[in-house]
Amino acid sequence: MQTTRTTPSRLAKRAHYDEATIHPILDEALFCTVSFAVDGQPMAIPTAFARKGNKLYIHGSVGSHFIRTIENGAPVCISVMLADGLVLAKSAFHHSVNYRSVVIFANAEKVTDEAECMEALALITDHLIPGRWDDLRPTTASEMRKTTVLVFSLAEASAKLRAGGPSDDPDDENRPTWAGVIPLQTVRQTPVPAPYNNDTPLPDYLINPQNT
Amino acid sequence: MQTTRTTPSRLAKRAHYDEATIHPILDEALFCTVSFAVDGQPMAIPTAFARKGNKLYIHGSVGSHFIRTIENGAPVCISVMLADGLVLAKSAFHHSVNYRSVVIFANAEKVTDEAECMEALALITDHLIPGRWDDLRPTTASEMRKTTVLVFSLAEASAKLRAGGPSDDPDDENRPTWAGVIPLQTVRQTPVPAPYNNDTPLPDYLINPQNT
Numbered sequence: 001m002q003t004t005r006t007t008p009s010r011l012a013k014r015a016h017y018d019e020a021t022i023h024p025i026l027d028e029a030l031f032c033t034v035s036f037a038v039d040g041q042p043m044a045i046p047t048a049f050a051r052k053g054n055k056l057y058i059h060g061s062v063g064s065h066f067i068r069t070i071e072n073g074a075p076v077c078i079s080v081m082l083a084d085g086l087v088l089a090k091s092a093f094h095h096s097v098n099y100r101s102v103v104i105f106a107n108a109e110k111v112t113d114e115a116e117c118m119e120a121l122a123l124i125t126d127h128l129i130p131g132r133w134d135d136l137r138p139t140t141a142s143e144m145r146k147t148t149v150l151v152f153s154l155a156e157a158s159a160k161l162r163a164g165g166p167s168d169d170p171d172d173e174n175r176p177t178w179a180g181v182i183p184l185q186t187v188r189q190t191p192v193p194a195p196y197n198n199d200t201p202l203p204d205y206l207i208n209p210q211n212t
Numbered sequence: 213m214q215t216t217r218t219t220p221s222r223l224a225k226r227a228h229y230d231e232a233t234i235h236p237i238l239d240e241a242l243f244c245t246v247s248f249a250v251d252g253q254p255m256a257i258p259t260a261f262a263r264k265g266n267k268l269y270i271h272g273s274v275g276s277h278f279i280r281t282i283e284n285g286a287p288v289c290i291s292v293m294l295a296d297g298l299v300l301a302k303s304a305f306h307h308s309v310n311y312r313s314v315v316i317f318a319n320a321e322k323v324t325d326e327a328e329c330m331e332a333l334a335l336i337t338d339h340l341i342p343g344r345w346d347d348l349r350p351t352t353a354s355e356m357r358k359t360t361v362l363v364f365s366l367a368e369a370s371a372k373l374r375a376g377g378p379s380d381d382p383d384d385e386n387r388p389t390w391a392g393v394i395p396l397q398t399v400r401q402t403p404v405p406a407p408y409n410n411d412t413p414l415p416d417y418l419i420n421p422q423n424t
């Protein structure tokens with residue numbers, strides 16, 4: 001939703017407010033950064049998350065300073081960035097980055113419904129490793145008591161994107177300097193078993209290392 | 213440096229304050245997230261940066277709301293995370309992430325010395341694309357007037373790391389569920405030339421796509 005604080009001051013043409021743009025970025029990103037302020041001092045924590053519909057879930061230890069600081073509804077800014085490529089122009093000034101980013105302004109709500117907590121943990125697990133949750137033993141009541149789940153509305157979310165090649169000053173275009181894009185990709189590599197894994201085989205959902 | 217605000221409330225054993233740990237993380241990361249607060253409302257902007265000694269530089273447009281908000285010394289939190297792997301345990305509860313992160317509490321100083329500004333732009337360019345700066349035409353006075361360079365001290369920086377395999381409850385270790393690590397890596401792919409690059413050859417520093 002476009003509001004004063006979701007409207008960027010620079011390059012507003014790169015901003016988007018539709019779910020069709022915002023949701024896939026959140027679904028592809030593995031981690032977000034949650035920023036909050038304590039007495040005017042900003043702090044930022046990278047963490048796992050998952051999206052369902054127009055909500056975003058994170059989780060943490062009930063004892064975490066971070067979780068305890070924001071669980072009662074303090075304002076937070078959640079940001080996500082996918083770096084797609086380095087954009088090399090013929091002048092330093094026109095170098096850029098291809099990216100897809102989302103910024104969310106929201107206030108945490110603590111999830112108290114047990115079924116919703118459990119579903120959020122499943123969503124966060126499967127967001128990082130699709131198919132994983134159903135392969136695990138059930139989470140115990142004791143484990144749940146140690147875990148806080150927070151939910152945020154995506155109502156005030158915006159995306160900002162850049163794609164494509166460099167744009168140079170016309171006078172520079174013929175300079176003998178290479179110009180173009182170096183694509184970046186996050187790649188999942190071959191899984192490395194734990195010593196106590198013994199000969200447990202890799203499940204289907206892990207057999208082909210996917211790009212994230 | 214260890215201070216109250218750089219001491220994590222959780223897993224403090226994972227925290228490090230020495231340059232030998234902090235500097236390589238900053239040098240490997242391509243982007244940081246700068247968090248700041250306006251009237252208690254946190255905001256976060258991902259951006260390029262570079263480190264030199266015990267200082268970190270960022271740059272932006274002189275017209276940027278972000279830059280104008282922090283250039284006079286408002287407190288910021290700069291965070292960086294390298295996601296090294298997904299850690300799969302035999303219970304959801306013990307799933308984790310291998311990461312190397314840095315958090316810096318600092319206040320921006322606007323760089324006014326012209327030579328230091330120019331050096332910072334070279335450092336930021338070469339941080340993303342080593343060797344690039346010397347291949348570019350000189351930055352013009354007009355381009356410099358449109359650019360603000362900010363510098364931050366790393367005095368109050370801390371790193372937090374996790375590496376290695378999963379750690380499961382002893383009762384779970386023999387479950388027939390695969391446990392281990394899925395390594396993650398950011399990879400530079402084959403450069404894609406701009407349409408107006410014509411036949412300008414790839415320079416040596418771009419010929420072997422490196423891992424970042």
